[in-house]
Amino acid sequence: MIKETVLVIGASGQLGTELVETLRGIYGESNVIASDIRKGEGAVFENGPFEVLDILDTVRWREILTKYKPTHIYHLAALLSATAEVNPEYAWKLNMDGLFHVLDAAKEEGTGIKRVYWPSSIAAFGPNTPRRNTPQYGPMDPTTVYGITKYTGELYIQYYKNRYGVDTRSLRYPGLIGYKSAPGGGTTDYAVQIYHDALAGVEHECFLKEGTVLPMLYMPDAIRATLEVMHAQEEKINMRMSYNLAGMSFGPEEITQSIQKHLPDFKTIYKPDYRQAIAESWPAVIDDSLANDHWGWKPEFDLDSMTTDMLLNLKKL
Numbered sequence: 001m002i003k004e005t006v007l008v009i010g011a012s013g014q015l016g017t018e019l020v021e022t023l024r025g026i027y028g029e030s031n032v033i034a035s036d037i038r039k040g041e042g043a044v045f046e047n048g049p050f051e052v053l054d055i056l057d058t059v060r061w062r063e064i065l066t067k068y069k070p071t072h073i074y075h076l077a078a079l080l081s082a083t084a085e086v087n088p089e090y091a092w093k094l095n096m097d098g099l100f101h102v103l104d105a106a107k108e109e110g111t112g113i114k115r116v117y118w119p120s121s122i123a124a125f126g127p128n129t130p131r132r133n134t135p136q137y138g139p140m141d142p143t144t145v146y147g148i149t150k151y152t153g154e155l156y157i158q159y160y161k162n163r164y165g166v167d168t169r170s171l172r173y174p175g176l177i178g179y180k181s182a183p184g185g186g187t188t189d190y191a192v193q194i195y196h197d198a199l200a201g202v203e204h205e206c207f208l209k210e211g212t213v214l215p216m217l218y219m220p221d222a223i224r225a226t227l228e229v230m231h232a233q234e235e236k237i238n239m240r241m242s243y244n245l246a247g248m249s250f251g252p253e254e255i256t257q258s259i260q261k262h263l264p265d266f267k268t269i270y271k272p273d274y275r276q277a278i279a280e281s282w283p284a285v286i287d288d289s290l291a292n293d294h295w296g297w298k299p300e301f302d303l304d305s306m307t308t309d310m311l312l313n314l315k316k317l
């Protein structure tokens with residue numbers, strides 16, 4: 001068992017719920033503190049410490065740091081792409097001030113924070129980024145407030161590493177798909193809801209058009225990538241902004257066909273809304289060769305193996 005104290009901020013969300021469970025298996029239940037503005041659902045929130053923490057509340061933030069002295073922080077709290085467009089001013093505040101509160105604590109010697117994980121997103125790219133084989137470096141002109149906060153955050157985590165020596169690590173997640181928790185307001189959320197609709201025997205009303213190909217990653221791969229980048233030796237992490245990360249790429253009609261291999265009567269209808277414009281500003285296929293070169297990243301799941309696993313596990317719930 002590794003002896004560290006891990007704090008997860010924004011632990012009750014889609015990623016945090018699964019990450020806390022996995023981290024507790026590695027570090028021990030009492031050594032992983034889950035925190036969020038709201039307590040999440042499920043056994044994971046009863047099996048170890050949970051603290052109510054609004055990362056914008058600096059007094060409470062200091063209390064948590066003093067109480068637990070975390071060595072490793074996973075800072076996940078954010079407003080996601082679609083939700084952020086509804087409240088862009090608050091999205092900037094939460095996504096940026098929250099990150100600064102974490103980074104500023106990490107740069108203080110007395111806090112004992114050794115490493116910080118903060119996720120970026122494919123939303124950091126923009127309409128002038130090549131959509132196919134999107135490179136690690138290239139035009140970055142995000143058009144959503146979410147993407148602007150992610151790209152700015154990438155520059156700042158690199159700055160805190162270079163200027164203050166904070167060991168920051170980061171991945172540009174594509175859309176995350178999992179069965180254990182609900183998605184939190186992103187432009188790829190349809191790819192989770194579609195499985196629930198298929199098993200409920202109803203048609204799926206998709207908020208994107210047919211042919212809208214986006215990069216996606218199955219949650220077990222996302223969790224593994226997160227732990228691999230956090231556990232990699234420091235000298236291997238030669239990218240201090242955020243690594244491109246890929247799993248699979250598909251459009252709504254392809255995931256529908258994948259589900260139809262199990263449930264032949266399943267249908268999707270298309271009613272694109274404001275999220276279509278967001279999706280069209282993002283890449284379709286990501287080149288993640290740098291992550292592979294630096295720390296050996298390789299996804300395990302493709303569309304069909306993910307569909308089989310999602311349907312199997314959702315049926316059990």
Ligand SMILES: NC(=O)c1ccc[n+]([C@@H]2O[C@H](COP(=O)([O-])OP(=O)(O)OC[C@H]3O[C@@H](n4cnc5c(N)ncnc54)[C@H](O)[C@@H]3O)[C@@H](O)[C@H]2O)c1
Binds near residue numbers: 079
């Ligand atoms: N899910 C995806 O497809 C995806 C893709 C790319 C990047 N990401 C990034 O991964 C991270 C986690 O995403 P997620 O899908 O779990 O999001 P989510 O919305 O499901 O979870 C975010 C959590 O943060 C909490 N939170 C909100 N405001 C807070 C505050 N002031 N203080 C503390 N907690 C607060 C929310 O209650 C929620 O539980 C985010 O940074 C997101 O940008 C996610």
